[in-house]
Amino acid sequence: MSTTTAPGEQTAAVVARSLTKRFGRRVALAGTSFEVRPGELVAVIGPNGAGKTTLLSIVAGVLAPDEGEVSQPPGSRPFGWVPQQVALYSKLSVAENLRLFARLERVADPEAAVKRMLAETGLEDRSDEEVGHLSGGNRQRVNIGIGLLAEPSVLLLDEPSAALDPRQRERLWEFISRLAARGTTVMFSTHDVAEAERYGERVLVLADAELLFDGTPVELERTAGGGTRDFESAFVSFLRERGH
Amino acid sequence: MRWLLVKDLQILRRSPLLVGLLVVYPVAIALMIGFALSSPPGKPKVAFYSQVAPGKGRVSFGSQQINISKVANELFQSIQPVRVRSRAEAIAKVRDGQASAALIVPGDIVNQIQSLITQGVGSPTVELILNSRNPLERQFAQQAISLRLNQVEQAVSKQVLRVAVSDLHQVLNGGSVQLLGQTVPLLGLRNSRTIIEGTISSLPPSSSLRVALRQVVAFADLAIEGLGFASPVLSSIGTPLTVQQTQLAGQTTPTATYAVAIAVIVSLMFVTLLLAAGMLALERSENAYSRLVRGLVSAEGLLSEKIVLAAGCAAAVTLVMAAAVSAFVHLDWGRFELWVLALAFGGLAFGALGVAIGGVAREVSAASLMAFLVSLPIAFVALIPADAVSSGLKTFLDVVAFVFPFKAALEAASNAFSGTSPGIGLPLLHLAVLAVVFGLLARLALRRFASA
Numbered sequence: 001m002s003t004t005t006a007p008g009e010q011t012a013a014v015v016a017r018s019l020t021k022r023f024g025r026r027v028a029l030a031g032t033s034f035e036v037r038p039g040e041l042v043a044v045i046g047p048n049g050a051g052k053t054t055l056l057s058i059v060a061g062v063l064a065p066d067e068g069e070v071s072q073p074p075g076s077r078p079f080g081w082v083p084q085q086v087a088l089y090s091k092l093s094v095a096e097n098l099r100l101f102a103r104l105e106r107v108a109d110p111e112a113a114v115k116r117m118l119a120e121t122g123l124e125d126r127s128d129e130e131v132g133h134l135s136g137g138n139r140q141r142v143n144i145g146i147g148l149l150a151e152p153s154v155l156l157l158d159e160p161s162a163a164l165d166p167r168q169r170e171r172l173w174e175f176i177s178r179l180a181a182r183g184t185t186v187m188f189s190t191h192d193v194a195e196a197e198r199y200g201e202r203v204l205v206l207a208d209a210e211l212l213f214d215g216t217p218v219e220l221e222r223t224a225g226g227g228t229r230d231f232e233s234a235f236v237s238f239l240r241e242r243g244h
Numbered sequence: 245m246r247w248l249l250v251k252d253l254q255i256l257r258r259s260p261l262l263v264g265l266l267v268v269y270p271v272a273i274a275l276m277i278g279f280a281l282s283s284p285p286g287k288p289k290v291a292f293y294s295q296v297a298p299g300k301g302r303v304s305f306g307s308q309q310i311n312i313s314k315v316a317n318e319l320f321q322s323i324q325p326v327r328v329r330s331r332a333e334a335i336a337k338v339r340d341g342q343a344s345a346a347l348i349v350p351g352d353i354v355n356q357i358q359s360l361i362t363q364g365v366g367s368p369t370v371e372l373i374l375n376s377r378n379p380l381e382r383q384f385a386q387q388a389i390s391l392r393l394n395q396v397e398q399a400v401s402k403q404v405l406r407v408a409v410s411d412l413h414q415v416l417n418g419g420s421v422q423l424l425g426q427t428v429p430l431l432g433l434r435n436s437r438t439i440i441e442g443t444i445s446s447l448p449p450s451s452s453l454r455v456a457l458r459q460v461v462a463f464a465d466l467a468i469e470g471l472g473f474a475s476p477v478l479s480s481i482g483t484p485l486t487v488q489q490t491q492l493a494g495q496t497t498p499t500a501t502y503a504v505a506i507a508v509i510v511s512l513m514f515v516t517l518l519l520a521a522g523m524l525a526l527e528r529s530e531n532a533y534s535r536l537v538r539g540l541v542s543a544e545g546l547l548s549e550k551i552v553l554a555a556g557c558a559a560a561v562t563l564v565m566a567a568a569v570s571a572f573v574h575l576d577w578g579r580f581e582l583w584v585l586a587l588a589f590g591g592l593a594f595g596a597l598g599v600a601i602g603g604v605a606r607e608v609s610a611a612s613l614m615a616f617l618v619s620l621p622i623a624f625v626a627l628i629p630a631d632a633v634s635s636g637l638k639t640f641l642d643v644v645a646f647v648f649p650f651k652a653a654l655e656a657a658s659n660a661f662s663g664t665s666p667g668i669g670l671p672l673l674h675l676a677v678l679a680v681v682f683g684l685l686a687r688l689a690l691r692r693f694a695s696a
């Protein structure tokens with residue numbers, strides 16, 4: 001695990017220092033540093049192949065960085081992790097998937113955690129259905145539910161809305177907003193600019209392995225020049241001006 | 245690890261088609277192999293030409309007779325004769341491939357045998373012509389014929405000895421012989437001696453004949469003593485010689501049991517490899533691997549779980565298979581614990597090989613295909629008889645047999661089933677070492693390929 005506890009005080013929920021990751025000769029992440037404050041809702045935005053998954057995987061501890069490190073305040077719970085591709089056993093039922101991961105995460109009361117997640121994801125009446133038979137939206141709900149089993153204070157979601165239709169997206173963002181309102185720190189990635197503007201309190205712009213921008217959506221619009229343009233065209237011109 | 249095991253068993257229970265295939269397919273293959281190995285190949289076709297005139301095939305000696313046509317009939321139990329009318333025709337049959345060999349019996353065979361028996365000269369010879377195109381076929385025909393000829397030879401020598409012993413007996417104790425259709429009484433040495441003893445005592449003490457007859461009695465004593473000693477020696481030679489067939493560098497497990505061991509180990513290999521490789525690849529293809537490696541399970545734990553799962557399931561399936569087969573072929577139930585040990589150790593070694601394969605593959609289908617591609621040649625190579633190949637190739641085969649678990653598992657199982665040497669200890673140790681080695685390789689493969 002690349003997640004280590006930094007010595008001394010740390011007020012940020014996540015601290016990333018010069019994270020670098022190479023796959024062979026290709027650089028997927030080039031010396032990225034940032035902090036996430038507790039309770040913040042942070043969007044990681046960038047075109048496909050920018051390095052979003054690489055970044056979130058390193059923060060989650062799925063990938064080890066070649067350089068740099070990730071730290072969190074001493075004594076905090078492990079991050080919750082929702083991978084881009086649904087990571088579930090399709091032959092197991094919803095409840096069985098939740099129960100298995102609750103046990104593997106060594107949650108104190110697995111049955112209670114399963115019940116709670118079924119209620120929160122609204123899948124109580126589907127609990128005995130095989131995951132392989134669920135719709136994409138419901139599968140994503142279970143996927144997220146597993147990330148929340150251990151009641152993490154930081155939840156990392158990799159393109160959670162990518163496979164969903166507009167109505168399912170709406171429900172997903174309601175769900176995530178509720179979590180954030182309860183004080184959970186959320187970091188999500190998306191290639192949908194509008195989504196980042198709408199739900200992100202802060203945006204990190206990644207392109208070609210580099211972190212180009214770290215600030216609020218309003219600041220990004222301003223940086224890209226004038227308040228005349230909408231966010232999306234501001235983002236596009238921001239990338240173009242920097243040669244991407 | 246316990247929960248992962250439970251999870252995998254649940255998944256398997258819900259995949260009846262997969263499990264059905266996993267069980268049925270290897271069992272079918274195994275049964276086919278078993279049948280192929282246990283049912284003897286058909287009798288070789290042999291062109292047969294006898295120059296012996298009909299009704300002239302009898303060799304007689306003493307009071308005994310050997311009927312050449314009876315001997316031929318015995319030979320025909322081992323071959324499928326194609327009767328031809330000339331030597332040239334016999335050769336043509338072999339050349340055309342219609343027969344794998346030709347056996348030609350010369351017309352004077354009877355005289356030859358007769359002269360060997362009565363005068364001890366000559367060597368009766370039959371001509372055997374073999375097809376040199378197909379070495380396997382040639383060897384096969386040669387074996388079938390030479391085995392029979394051996395038996396004929398033995399039968400003849402037994403007959404001769406029996407006659408010699410009974411003649412000797414008659415010389416010692418007297419009896420009768422058939423001469424020109426008449427029964428002629430034979431006095432015998434012992435009786436002659438008694439008669440002479442009587443004659444001596446009836447002679448006057450001063451008779452000069454006494455000295456001469458005493459010398460005859462002394463000679464008779466010597467002869468009786470010598471022949472009395474020779475007789476049991478001869479009869480011991482005359483008792484059937486048992487032919488002890490020892491195959492060098494081969495195993496001595498009964499063929500049928502060995503065939504069962506092969507079938508069981510082939511099944512064990514397929515089920516274990518496919519399960520271990522497939523279930524490990526499933527973790528990757530379902531993306532669950534990325535969740536698991538976040539500290540939920542160690543890579544070692546994950547690999548051990550798959551090895552135990554595959555070995556356990558496969559050992560159970562093959563144990564049932566062996567138990568079922570034991571209704572037809574004798575397997576030693578007294579060694580049942582050793583069956584379990586052999587299958588468990590074999591399963592662990594194959595399981596480790598399986599996860600090494602599964603660690604490289606990303607998808608279940610790829611993993612299964614690879615497991616399949618790996619297992620076929622391993623089994624094939626391990627089953628090639630060592631004396632059928634050149635020494636260079638033999639070294640290669642030995643290396644393969646040593647590096648992969650098939651041969652060791654086969655030795656362990658055939659020992660467990662029949663209790664013949666070599667012992668089970670060494671194969672089990674071999675399997676344990678292979679399990680560890682392949683486990684380490686799997687660990688490397690996972691580290692190398694998991695992030696890719």
Ligand SMILES: Nc1ncnc2c1ncn2[C@@H]1O[C@H](COP(=O)(O)OP(=O)(O)O)[C@@H](O)[C@H]1O
Binds near residue numbers: 027028046051054696
């Ligand atoms: N396992 C891998 N092996 C090789 N290259 C990879 C691997 N994962 C990602 N990459 C490369 O790294 C770059 C960043 O990928 P990724 O983080 O998945 O981008 P994003 O999530 O923003 O679409 C891409 O060019 C991708 O091709």
Ligand SMILES: [Mg+2]
Binds near residue numbers: 052054084
């Ligand atoms: Mg991605």
